[in-house]
Amino acid sequence: MARINEEYLKLPGSYLFADIAHKVEAFKRAHPETEIIRLGIGDVTRPLPPSVIAALHKAVDEQATPEGFRGYGPEQGYAFLREAIAEGDFAPRGVEIDPADIFISDGAKGDLGNFQELFGRESVIAVTDPVYPVYVDSNVMAGRAGTFDEKAGSWSGIVYLPCTAENGFIPSLPAKRPDVIYLCLPNNPTGTALSRADLQRWVDYARANECLILFDAAYEAYIREEGIPHSIYELEGAREVAVEFRSFSKPAGFTGLRCGYVVVPETVRARSAEGRTVALKPLWNRRQTTKYNGCPYIVQRAAEAVYTPQGRREVRENVDYYMENAATIRSGLQEAGLEVYGGVNAPYIWLKTPGGMDSWTFFEVLLHELGIVGTPGVGFGPSGEGYFRLTAFGSHENTAKAMRRIAEAGHWSTWKKG
Amino acid sequence: MARINEEYLKLPGSYLFADIAHKVEAFKRAHPETEIIRLGIGDVTRPLPPSVIAALHKAVDEQATPEGFRGYGPEQGYAFLREAIAEGDFAPRGVEIDPADIFISDGAKGDLGNFQELFGRESVIAVTDPVYPVYVDSNVMAGRAGTFDEKAGSWSGIVYLPCTAENGFIPSLPAKRPDVIYLCLPNNPTGTALSRADLQRWVDYARANECLILFDAAYEAYIREEGIPHSIYELEGAREVAVEFRSFSKPAGFTGLRCGYVVVPETVRARSAEGRTVALKPLWNRRQTTKYNGCPYIVQRAAEAVYTPQGRREVRENVDYYMENAATIRSGLQEAGLEVYGGVNAPYIWLKTPGGMDSWTFFEVLLHELGIVGTPGVGFGPSGEGYFRLTAFGSHENTAKAMRRIAEAGHWSTWKKG
Numbered sequence: 001m002a003r004i005n006e007e008y009l010k011l012p013g014s015y016l017f018a019d020i021a022h023k024v025e026a027f028k029r030a031h032p033e034t035e036i037i038r039l040g041i042g043d044v045t046r047p048l049p050p051s052v053i054a055a056l057h058k059a060v061d062e063q064a065t066p067e068g069f070r071g072y073g074p075e076q077g078y079a080f081l082r083e084a085i086a087e088g089d090f091a092p093r094g095v096e097i098d099p100a101d102i103f104i105s106d107g108a109k110g111d112l113g114n115f116q117e118l119f120g121r122e123s124v125i126a127v128t129d130p131v132y133p134v135y136v137d138s139n140v141m142a143g144r145a146g147t148f149d150e151k152a153g154s155w156s157g158i159v160y161l162p163c164t165a166e167n168g169f170i171p172s173l174p175a176k177r178p179d180v181i182y183l184c185l186p187n188n189p190t191g192t193a194l195s196r197a198d199l200q201r202w203v204d205y206a207r208a209n210e211c212l213i214l215f216d217a218a219y220e221a222y223i224r225e226e227g228i229p230h231s232i233y234e235l236e237g238a239r240e241v242a243v244e245f246r247s248f249s250k251p252a253g254f255t256g257l258r259c260g261y262v263v264v265p266e267t268v269r270a271r272s273a274e275g276r277t278v279a280l281k282p283l284w285n286r287r288q289t290t291k292y293n294g295c296p297y298i299v300q301r302a303a304e305a306v307y308t309p310q311g312r313r314e315v316r317e318n319v320d321y322y323m324e325n326a327a328t329i330r331s332g333l334q335e336a337g338l339e340v341y342g343g344v345n346a347p348y349i350w351l352k353t354p355g356g357m358d359s360w361t362f363f364e365v366l367l368h369e370l371g372i373v374g375t376p377g378v379g380f381g382p383s384g385e386g387y388f389r390l391t392a393f394g395s396h397e398n399t400a401k402a403m404r405r406i407a408e409a410g411h412w413s414t415w416k417k418g
Numbered sequence: 419m420a421r422i423n424e425e426y427l428k429l430p431g432s433y434l435f436a437d438i439a440h441k442v443e444a445f446k447r448a449h450p451e452t453e454i455i456r457l458g459i460g461d462v463t464r465p466l467p468p469s470v471i472a473a474l475h476k477a478v479d480e481q482a483t484p485e486g487f488r489g490y491g492p493e494q495g496y497a498f499l500r501e502a503i504a505e506g507d508f509a510p511r512g513v514e515i516d517p518a519d520i521f522i523s524d525g526a527k528g529d530l531g532n533f534q535e536l537f538g539r540e541s542v543i544a545v546t547d548p549v550y551p552v553y554v555d556s557n558v559m560a561g562r563a564g565t566f567d568e569k570a571g572s573w574s575g576i577v578y579l580p581c582t583a584e585n586g587f588i589p590s591l592p593a594k595r596p597d598v599i600y601l602c603l604p605n606n607p608t609g610t611a612l613s614r615a616d617l618q619r620w621v622d623y624a625r626a627n628e629c630l631i632l633f634d635a636a637y638e639a640y641i642r643e644e645g646i647p648h649s650i651y652e653l654e655g656a657r658e659v660a661v662e663f664r665s666f667s668k669p670a671g672f673t674g675l676r677c678g679y680v681v682v683p684e685t686v687r688a689r690s691a692e693g694r695t696v697a698l699k700p701l702w703n704r705r706q707t708t709k710y711n712g713c714p715y716i717v718q719r720a721a722e723a724v725y726t727p728q729g730r731r732e733v734r735e736n737v738d739y740y741m742e743n744a745a746t747i748r749s750g751l752q753e754a755g756l757e758v759y760g761g762v763n764a765p766y767i768w769l770k771t772p773g774g775m776d777s778w779t780f781f782e783v784l785l786h787e788l789g790i791v792g793t794p795g796v797g798f799g800p801s802g803e804g805y806f807r808l809t810a811f812g813s814h815e816n817t818a819k820a821m822r823r824i825a826e827a828g829h830w831s832t833w834k835k836g
Contacts, residue, residue, distance in 0.1 A: 001628035001689040002597035003538035008701050009690060015707055043489040053482040056716070057475060063674065064471040071461040071673035106524055106676075106711070113709030117559065120421035137708045141535065179420035210419035255489035256481065256715045258524075271419040272427060283426050289433055290555045291531030293524070296717060297674045298474070 007143045016133060016379035017041055020363075027367055037402045039329075039390040040373040042188065042348070044253045046321060048302075049314035052252060055305035059298035073294040076285065077104025077261070081300045085261060088307035089246065095233045101265050101281065103288060104295050104303075108218050108247035108260040112182075113138040114291075115214060115243065115262070118283045119180060119270070126159035126178035128171045130189050130380030130387070132216070135182040153382040162383040163190055165352060169341060170198055177209045183232075184216040186223060189380045189389040190350045191342015193228045199235055206241040212270060212280075213242040218260075221251035221319050223345045239265040243280065250347065251315050252306045259295055259303045322347050325392035325399040332403030333390075337413030347392040350377070354412040362388050370405040425561045434551060434797035435459055441781075442791055449789075455820045457747075457808040458791040460606065460766070462671045464739065466720075467732035470670060473723035477716035491712040494703065495522025495679070499718045503679060506725035507664065513651045519683050519699065521706060522713050522721075526636050526665035526678040530600075531556040532709075533632060533661065533680070536701045537598060537688070544577035544596035546589045548607050548798030548805070550634070553600040571800040580801040581608055583770060587759060588616055595627045601650075602634040604641060607798045607807040608768045609760015611646045617653055624659040630688060630698075631660040636678075639669035639737050641763045657683040661698065668765065669733050670724045677713055677721045740765050743810035743817040750821030751808075755831030765810040768795070772830040780806050788823040 020040055028036065048056075062068030076082070082099035090097040105111050113134050116125070121143050127135050136158060139145050146157025154160055159178045161171035169192035174181075183202065186193040194202075206213050215232040223230055232238045244263040248254035264284050269277040305311045326343040333340045339352035353362040359376030366372045366388075377387030392399070406412070438458055446454065466474075480486030494500070500517035508515040523529050531552050534543070539561050545553050554576060557563050564575025572578055577596045579589035587610035592599075601620065604611040612620075624631050633650040641648055650656045662681040666672035682702050687695040723729045744761040751758045757770035771780040777794030784790045784806075795805030810817070824830070 001687065001695065002541050002630045004688045004690055004696050004698075004701065005536055005538055006691050008536065008704060009696070011704060018707075041490070045484075045487070045489065047483055047487040048481045050482070053478060056478045056481075060471060060474045060478065063466045063474075064468070065465055066463075069463070069465040069671075069674075071463070071671070072459070073674055106714075109711045110709055118423055118426070120423055123420050134708060141705070141708065212420045253487075253489070255711075256487075256491055258711060258714045269419065270422045272422055273424050277419065278422050278427070280422075283422065286426060286429060287559070289436075290552060290559065291528055293527045293673075293676060296524075296676045296714065298716075299714060 005141065007141050010145070010148055011137060011140055012148065016375070020373065020375065023363075024367065024373055034371040036371045036373060037394065037398045038373045039394055039399070039402060040375050042250075042391050042393060043255050044250065044318075044322075044393050045395060046253055046318050048253050048257065049311060049318065051305045051308055051311040051314055052302045055301045056298055059301035063298065070297045073297055073300070075289045075292055075294045077102065077295060078297070078300050081304050084304050084307040090231060090233065093230055093234055095231055097233065097263055098266070101263055103262045103264065103284060104300060105260050105262065105292070106258040106295050107249060107254075108216065108245045109134055111245050111260055111262045112214070112216060114287065115284070116142055116144070116180075117287055118280060120273075123179040124157070124159060126161055126174050126181045127381075128183065128187070129160040129162050129382060130377055130384030131182070132184055132188050133380065153378065160381070160383070163187070163192070164383050165339070165341070168192075169350075170194060173201065173205050178211060180212045180214060181206065182214045182216065184218070186219040186346035187342070187348075188219065188346070189348055189375070189377065189384065191344070191346040191348035192350075193223060193225070193345040195227055196229050196235065199229055199232065203232065203235045203238045203241060207237050211241065212268070213238075215242050215244045217244055218247040219250055219346050220246065221315065222323065222347050224323065225345055228345055233263070233265075240267050243268060248303050248306060251319060252303070253318060254303070257299055257302060259299050321396070322392045325394060325396060328396070328399050328403055329390055329392060332406060336406050336409075337411050343392065349390045349392065351388050351390070353386050353388050354415045356386070359385055359388055370402075370409060372402050372405060423559065425559050428563070428566055429555060429558055430566065434793070438781075438791065438793065442785065445785055452789040454789050454791060455812065455816045456791045457812055457817070457820060458793050460668070460809050460811060461673050462668065462736075462740075462811050463813065464671055464736050466671050466675065467729060467736065469723045469726055469729040469732055470720045473719045474716055477719035481716065488715045491715055491718070493707045493710055493712045495520065495713060496715070496718050499722050502722050502725040508649060508651065511648055511652055513649055515651065515681055516684070519681055521680045521682065521702060522718060523678050523680065523710070524676040524713050525667060525672075526634065526663045527552055529663050529678055529680045530632070530634060532705065533702070534560055534562070534598075535705055536698060538691075541597040542575065542577060544579055544592050544599045545799075546601065546605070547578040547580050547800060548795055548802030549600070550602055550606050551798065571796065578799070578801070581605070581610070582801050583757070583759070586610075587768075588612060591619065591623050596629060598630045598632060599624065600632045600634065602636070604637040604764035605760070605766075606637060606764070607766055607793070607795065607802065609762070609764040609766035610768075611641060611643070611763040613645055614647050614653065617647055617650065621650065621653045621656045621659060625655050629659065630686070631656075633660050633662045635662055636665040637668055637764050638664065639733065640741065640765050642741065643763055646763055651681070651683075658685050661686060666721050666724060669737060670721075671736060672721070675717055675720060677717050739814070740810045743812060743814060746814070746817050746821055747808055747810060750824060754824050754827075755829050761810065767808045767810065769806050769808070771804050771806055772833045774804070777803055777806055788820075788827060790820050790823060
């Protein structure tokens with residue numbers, strides 16, 4: 001019989017969001033009268049912007065005619081979209097990106113999960129903790145994580161960079177040099193962003209120590225404050241050491257339409273066994289041409305529409321809408337006496353669970369006593385224990401209602417489960 | 419510096435179809451007056467069927483409203499499509515497939531490239547030769563192929579099953595037992611199909627030897643003759659040993675829209691290092707939920723439309739249209755004195771190059787003397803040397819024109835480059 005990839009057996013059985021869904025379903029069956037408010041999963045709720053809808057209809061019509069029909073497209077994406085991205089996402093920030101360094105995909109989750117394929121199995125990876133589970137799990141599958149310590153909730157082979165209230169959720173440089181560092185900024189789940197100076201320290205560290213930074217900028221559109229880099233390439237030296245991942249999901253509502261991209265500058269290199277440096281771009285190109293057949297033409301036309309004046313305006317309105325929720329949640333929780341982080345440059349609000357409760361207990365309290373669904377912080381890594389994530393992707397109405405329920409439940413700073 | 423995955427360095431530099439594109443471009447620059455007829459790449463040319471277009475427009479409109487908007491869908495695909503597939507592709511052939519065993523994707527290329535991730539690195543894979551390059555290249559990247567012998571054009575770690583005119587393009591059972599066998603039927607590139615009895619021998623072999631069959635049925639819709647299985651699950655015992663890959667690309671023209679699926683029956687198992695059997699379905703589910711975020715909702719609605727009475731009729735018309743080309747090419751080549759295979763149950767025509775020419779020489783002759791682009795057989799593997807592939811995906815007009823050019827060039831059975 002074929003032998004399986006043993007690494008899969010090491011993964012804990014179930015997936016965080018599946019666990020949550022089961023608990024919510026069980027509660028609904030037991031309490032069908034409770035109106036549940038979901039502030040758990042980071043999925044958008046507003047419909048696709050009109051300019052995107054119009055571009056989709058137009059592209060669909062093209063696909064209906066012999067002259068307009070497009071079959072296989074370039075695996076790397078169509079030039080029209082790669083150029084619109086270079087022009088729209090980078091040039092306005094003074095960053096010159098060659099469209100040929102941009103690889104269009106069906107979303108950042110796949111790109112972030114797949115990029116590790118380019119590295120040797122012995123490569124050591126570092127992640128901030130808490131963290132988006134895909135970085136860790138994809139490396140577990142590739143045999144880079146060692147063994148899982150159930151009690152600690154961590155992998156022996158992975159370098160964790162704790163982000164807690166103590167360090168303001170700003171990761172410290174690692175004590176032991178890793179080969180590859182995943183950074184997500186603005187951060188999911190903590191909602192924290194890094195200043196230019198803080199991020200420059202990471203770029204400098206990577207250059208000095210020959211590390212590679214995989215920079216997940218999926219939430220870049222939510223940055224509201226000055227002085228926070230939107231792209232890692234705004235920083236000196238980054239294009240030697242950083243690959244950037246972007247997504248149309250959160251700014252433009254593409255979670256169900258699927259489009260993202262990776263920037264792999266010509267100058268980013270890694271090393272072969274015999275010690276010579278090898279550019280990553282041709283390797284990623286080879287990976288994509290072998291295992292991927294390109295993002296649908298109609299979806300790439302939809303993404304292109306995001307860069308029109310109307311598209312930009314509509315995206316900004318959507319982001320503004322969600323960020324109003326973030327402000328509602330922040331102030332609601334603070335008034336209720338809770339310690340709150342994030343939500344200023346990101347659609348995620350991270351809070352300290354009250355009364356020393358663990359994350360899952362707080363999850364149960366919110367669900368059973370208030371009918372609110374959130375995400376236990378420990379689900380994102382061991383340093384997430386004692387924290388909890390709420391998202392700004394609900395409607396204004398439901399978000400406000402959730403905050404009223406929390407306010408009415410009493411003063412949380414001295415709150416105990418009752 | 420991070421260490422790269424060394425296996426990538428073993429891959430021959432360029433990709434077959436990229437090489438061909440360069441040669442065609444160079445020829446066009448030198449001979450702008452020649453009208454080139456492309457019968458090379460297996461991409462469809464007819465527009466998407468009206469029922470698919472209508473379903474796309476409808477789904478796009480849903481995405482424009484708060485009530486109809488769908489964000490993240492299930493990574494495995496929506497139930498409506500999984501049920502339509504079980505009902506439409508399998509039930510009519512007496513095959514009962516649980517919709518829960520069907521995993522929707524953005525196409526067969528990705529699925530076929532990714533599925534090997536579930537196997538241990540030491541697993542031995544077998545491929546028919548010639549073969550779709552993705553099977554081999556994805557296993558090279560995973561470190562399962564050993565070293566490449568430039569002269570032989572083959573990998574030391576891969577079991578090749580030659581398919582040539584001598585064995586009627588029906589692969590013989592391997593002398594050495596492999597763990598995983600890739601079978602593509604109807605075959606790309608040879609255009610050959612296997613009878614029920616011939617395929618049953620493979621299923622029996624796999625059961626007796628504890629092998630796994632990865633069955634690529636992307637061209638199933640092109641089968642015209644009775645007695646040829648459309649699904650491997652029509653055969654006794656197959657659901658213990660086979661995973662089936664399907665695509666909407668070739669039947670319904672989805673090459674630029676991207677949708678496919680994999681069937682992983684609950685009963686298909688492989689073995690862990692300690693010897694216990696492990697079901698593959700949960701492993702594939704884990705792979706997909708970790709690294710994939712689902713096929714776009716609008717594309718899944720488009721695929722669903724293929725199973726409506728109108729959709730079926732339109733797909734049949736498209737396939738009929740292409741199969742008329744296949745007949746034109748077959749008879750055209752035969753009348754010109756060439757030895758021809760395939761093209762009866764597949765959109766590919768495989769021919770023996772005349773006068774003992776090698777595949778690339780014949781490519782140059784066809785391009786430079788007749789302005790016709792095809793694919794050199796050796797590009798698909800060492801046993802493809804001395805063969806050549808033409809595809810039925812052109813227009814009737816161009817296909818007939820290509821055959822006239824070949825007829826006018828003279829009697830090919832005694833033909834020499836002149």
